[in-house]
Amino acid sequence: MSAVPPVSIAALRGVRLASGDLVDIALDGDEVLAVVPAGSPLPETDGATLDLTGYLVTAAGAEPHAHLDKSQSWDAIQPPFGDLERAIDSWHAYAMTLDEDDTLGRARSTALRMLASGITAVRTHVDLLRGDDALTGVRALVRLRAELAGLMDIELVALGGPTVPDEVFEAALDAGVDLVGGAPHLADDPIADLERLIALARRRDVGLDLHTDESLAGFDTLAAYAAAVTGWHRPRTAGHCVRLSMMAETELDVLADGIRTADIGIIALPITNLYLQGWGVDRAIPRGIAPIGRLKTAGVRVAAGADNVRDPFNPVGRCDHLETASLLVSAGHLAPTDAMDAVTIGARDVMGLAVAGPTAGARADLVAIKADSLGEAVAFASADRVVIHRGRLVSRTTVSTETAAPVALPVPTRSAAPATAP
Numbered sequence: 144m145s146a147v148p149p150v151s152i153a154a155l156r157g158v159r160l161a162s163g164d165l166v167d168i169a170l171d172g173d174e175v176l177a178v179v180p181a182g183s184p185l186p187e188t189d190g191a192t193l194d195l196t197g198y199l200v201t202a203a204g205a206e207p208h209a210h211l212d213k214s215q216s217w218d219a220i221q222p223p224f225g226d227l228e229r230a231i232d233s234w235h236a237y238a239m240t241l242d243e244d245d246t247l248g249r250a251r252s253t254a255l256r257m258l259a260s261g262i263t264a265v266r267t268h269v270d271l272l273r274g275d276d277a278l279t280g281v282r283a284l285v286r287l288r289a290e291l292a293g294l295m296d297i298e299l300v301a302l303g304g305p306t307v308p309d310e311v312f313e314a315a316l317d318a319g320v321d322l323v324g325g326a327p328h329l330a331d332d333p334i335a336d337l338e339r340l341i342a343l344a345r346r347r348d349v350g351l352d353l354h355t356d357e358s359l360a361g362f363d364t365l366a367a368y369a370a371a372v373t374g375w376h377r378p379r380t381a382g383h384c385v386r387l388s389m390m391a392e393t394e395l396d397v398l399a400d401g402i403r404t405a406d407i408g409i410i411a412l413p414i415t416n417l418y419l420q421g422w423g424v425d426r427a428i429p430r431g432i433a434p435i436g437r438l439k440t441a442g443v444r445v446a447a448g449a450d451n452v453r454d455p456f457n458p459v460g461r462c463d464h465l466e467t468a469s470l471l472v473s474a475g476h477l478a479p480t481d482a483m484d485a486v487t488i489g490a491r492d493v494m495g496l497a498v499a500g501p502t503a504g505a506r507a508d509l510v511a512i513k514a515d516s517l518g519e520a521v522a523f524a525s526a527d528r529v530v531i532h533r534g535r536l537v538s539r540t541t542v543s544t545e546t547a548a549p550v551a552l553p554v555p556t557r558s559a560a561p562a563t564a565p
Contacts (some may be wrong), residue, residue: 149293149535153190155179155509157239158200159521160501161480161517163491170202170507171185173533177503189265191536195529198511199520201476201483201562204262204464205490208410208448210302211250211267211287212280215453217541222455226422227357231329238272239371240408246283252292253452259540261510264296266352266494268317268324272302287318291478293524294537300324300352300492301310305336309343322378323347324553326354328364339362339554341371350378350495353417356386359420359429360550366398369405372490375460378495379487384433385416399441408444408493411435411485415457434474446489447482464490465512472521479521507534 155168158181167180171188179185213234222233232506250267257265266385267282281301288297301315302324312323323344330336337353344351351372355365372379381402386397402409411433420431435445447465453458458468464486471482491499500507513527514520530538 149532149537149562150379151190151535152193152507152531154185154186154192155200155511156194157196158198158501158511159515161199161201161483163516166501168501168509170392170394170534171533173507175501175505175509178501184311192510193529193536195219195511197513197515198527198529199500199514199517200509200511202487202491202505202521203264203515203532204257204260204486205260205264205267205446205449205494205507206257207376207380207408207446207490207494208450209249209253209257209265209267210269210451210456210463211253211265212246212269213451213454214253215249217453217458218453220455224458225421227456228421233455234270235273238270241272241279243279243283245287250284250287251290253462254295254297258291258295258530259460259528259538260463260526260539261467261512261530262295262462262464262526263508263510263530263537264491264494264496266296266298266300266322266427268302268352268354269320270302271301271307271311272317277370278315281315281318281320288319293535295532296496297427298322303327305330305332305339309526311341312343313347316349322350322352324352324354324358328354328356328358328362328451333364334367335357337367338371341368344377345375346376349541350380352378352382354379354382355381356385357416359385359389359431365407366401366496369398369401369407372407373401373405373444378408378493380410380493382410382448383412383416384409384419387438388430388432388434391435394439395437398404398447399438399443402438403442405445408446408494409433409435410490411443411445411447411471412450412465413447413474414460417420417470417474418457418459430473430474434475435471436475436477439481444486444493446493447475447485448490465521468521469524479518483517483521496542547548 327337451457
């Protein structure tokens with residue numbers, strides 16, 4: 144991480160919008176002040192001017208569902224390839240040995256990779272661990288949030304199973320965690336655990352972010368979740384929701400109506416669920432991605448994230464919202480514009496963050512990507528990026544490629560045919 148402090152930005156010149164228009168953008172502190180045709184006069188504000196000719200600018204990426212405490216643990220664990228149950232078992236065995244500083248180091252490395260790709264807001268779940276010290280991961284990520292406060296916004300979700308007592312959740316919230324999380328569909332009594340988590344969040348007056356219906360044919364908790372939080376004033380989201388991809392249209396329509404009424408944001412997690420789902424199927428392996436295109440059409444607030452990065456739940460991952468967007472196009476059948484919305488505007492919406500993007504009055508959280516169009520940005524995901532958080536330059540990556548000049552190769556000559564024996 145550089146020792147150079149963030150630089151305040153007054154203007155971006157020559158950038159292209161997703162619409163294709165070339166514009167100049169004036170920033171005033173953490174707000175976009177004006178967007179005008181390229182070359183037009185801009186109001187003067189304090190800060191540096193960036194010439195971003197050749198770049199496309201969008202709202203900065205947001206990661207609405209991460210697990211920074213688990214990230215980059217694959218090499219240390221060497222877990223078996225397999226489904227959700229195998230991933231959980233291998234993680235729980237390793238979690239008994241976790242060290243706070245090691246957790247912080249891995250989480251920091253992942254968060255900075257996210258920042259370099261243009262993600263300026265992250266909501267991360269953190270496990271309430273088994274054993275004598277349940278808050279090892281919590282302390283590590285509270286430290287990370289303080290360390291990166293000037294570079295990115297980090298929200299923390301307490302992730303505990305049905306055997307984690309309420310007092311451990313309470314201790315995590317007291318230590319600085321923002322929301323209550325869990326995976327009630329994995330409990331022996333899913334509805335009882337769901338009701339417990341909702342009651343805990345209500346008692347502490349904090350939001351909820353639950354892992355929900357995380358298998359193709361598993362227990363249904365989303366309908367009960369929606370019924371229980373309708374009319375509540377705190378943010379509520381549901382991640383995974385892969386069971387919805389197996390529902391008939393009429394059945395999904397009924398559920399979507401309840402989700403919309405409850406104002407639950409649905410977060411699809413394509414890369415992890417493509418890895419975890421369908422292991423027992425011998426043909427026509429299902430995609431296992433929440434159908435956010437259909438949900439959005441039904442009026443549900445939707446977003447998408449990457450979930451796990453190089454841990455037992457997902458052995459790969461690039462810490463890049465454009466990777467998630469690309470998967471939404473190829474495996475989720477979204478148009479590139481809708482896919483990009485899901486990892487930027489939609490993600491910030493379900494996280495309860497201020498609207499950001501290249502629009503006057505919006506939060507100046509922006510990413511500029513070396514590309515001529517939005518489709519090119521999603522397809523090629525150039526690493527050449529400029530990242531602005533709250534009106535300040537927080538990361539810039541410039542890639543240099545050297546390719547040898549073409550050289551005409553000598554035309555091979557045909558050798559004489561070997562003599563044949565008489």
